[in-house]
Amino acid sequence: MPEKKQEALFQQAVDGEQKVEPRDWMPEGYRKNLIRQISQHAHSEVVGMLPEGNWITRAPSLHRKTILLAKVQDEAGHGLYLYSAAETLGIGRDELIDQLLSGKAKYSSIFNYPTLTWADIGAIGWLVDGAAIINQVMLTRTSYGPYSRAMVRICKEESFHNRQGYDILMTLSKGTPEQKAMAQDALDRWWWPSLMMFGPSDKDSPHSAQSMQWKIKRQGNDELRQVFIDRTVPQAEFIGLKVPDPKLKWNEQTQHYDWGEINWEEFNQVIKGNGPCNAERMAARRKAHDDGAWVREAALAHAEKKNKRNAA
Numbered sequence: 001m002p003e004k005k006q007e008a009l010f011q012q013a014v015d016g017e018q019k020v021e022p023r024d025w026m027p028e029g030y031r032k033n034l035i036r037q038i039s040q041h042a043h044s045e046v047v048g049m050l051p052e053g054n055w056i057t058r059a060p061s062l063h064r065k066t067i068l069l070a071k072v073q074d075e076a077g078h079g080l081y082l083y084s085a086a087e088t089l090g091i092g093r094d095e096l097i098d099q100l101l102s103g104k105a106k107y108s109s110i111f112n113y114p115t116l117t118w119a120d121i122g123a124i125g126w127l128v129d130g131a132a133i134i135n136q137v138m139l140t141r142t143s144y145g146p147y148s149r150a151m152v153r154i155c156k157e158e159s160f161h162n163r164q165g166y167d168i169l170m171t172l173s174k175g176t177p178e179q180k181a182m183a184q185d186a187l188d189r190w191w192w193p194s195l196m197m198f199g200p201s202d203k204d205s206p207h208s209a210q211s212m213q214w215k216i217k218r219q220g221n222d223e224l225r226q227v228f229i230d231r232t233v234p235q236a237e238f239i240g241l242k243v244p245d246p247k248l249k250w251n252e253q254t255q256h257y258d259w260g261e262i263n264w265e266e267f268n269q270v271i272k273g274n275g276p277c278n279a280e281r282m283a284a285r286r287k288a289h290d291d292g293a294w295v296r297e298a299a300l301a302h303a304e305k306k307n308k309r310n311a312a
């Protein structure tokens, strides 16, 4: 069948809300774009374990420590589902990891900021997982079957992460003046980077139009960012914290918050590798990869031995 005809049939199936499955014909651009997005998502989950892992040994109680441990383990699991989903598109795990370690593939800008206090763990759960849920609920309806199914479970876990983060900040906000100040400081530092998680404004987003046509993305970056702001500002007010945006104001006409300007120069610097913790994050991933070499070799040797035994 001519390629143009195949593409038209593919678009028709996508428009009709049929899921695309690994063995289905798909345009090369669709496959490449999905590998790009899913693998960057997987890398974000794995790199995202680092800022929170930083606080496992210093959690303020056994109870908080067990919750944080479970959360960080969940993120590892999300990475695994997502690497597996990317592999169904015909790329190997080794190549994906190489792309991360060589700096060719991006991961979310948000994980290049430091976790300076315990309140930052609350801010990550509340704001970072909160932003992630809004983006990822949309992705449960993405056109690629394995990605959309992975997102269903991930979203359930993210919602527990979000609540535990909010609970940390609520507790601090009701605590001593110092604890409340620590919660406010975390919100001050994480608010704007959280808004950047949704990516550049739609007009500056090179992938959005095509991704929307293929229903990889179902909503634009700006629309999702606005949903996040509208949902999160009342939550901040409820625990007595102030969102660090002097232009933030409820707009009766639009029924949305008006808000200030993202510092896109900061965003561009962070995704170019010049954020506060980029070098540290990549060094930690490279070390983990090198330290884990013996596990990969042992698993391979075990698999080869098993194959030989089965073949005999």
Ligand code: BYC
Binding pocket: 036, 037, 040, 041, 042, 044, 045, 046, 047, 048, 049, 075, 106, 107, 108, 109, 110, 124, 128, 129, 132, 135, 196, 197, 198, 199, 200, 204, 205, 206, 207, 208, 211, 217, 221, 271
């Ligand atoms: N950071 O055309 P655009 C989590 C890049 S982890 C870095 O709008 P697209 C969690 C973009 O990749 C949550 N880079 O792209 C884990 C592209 O670069 P390339 C992670 C960004 O793909 C642990 C360029 O800018 N979530 O929840 O249409 C603990 C142009 O952008 C960012 C996902 O990955 C950014 N913030 O839209 C706690 C969700 N934004 O590839 C929590 C899945 C943009 O051309 N991903 N870029 O070099 C998506 O939904 C989409 O990829 C995005 C961007 C909305 C992020």
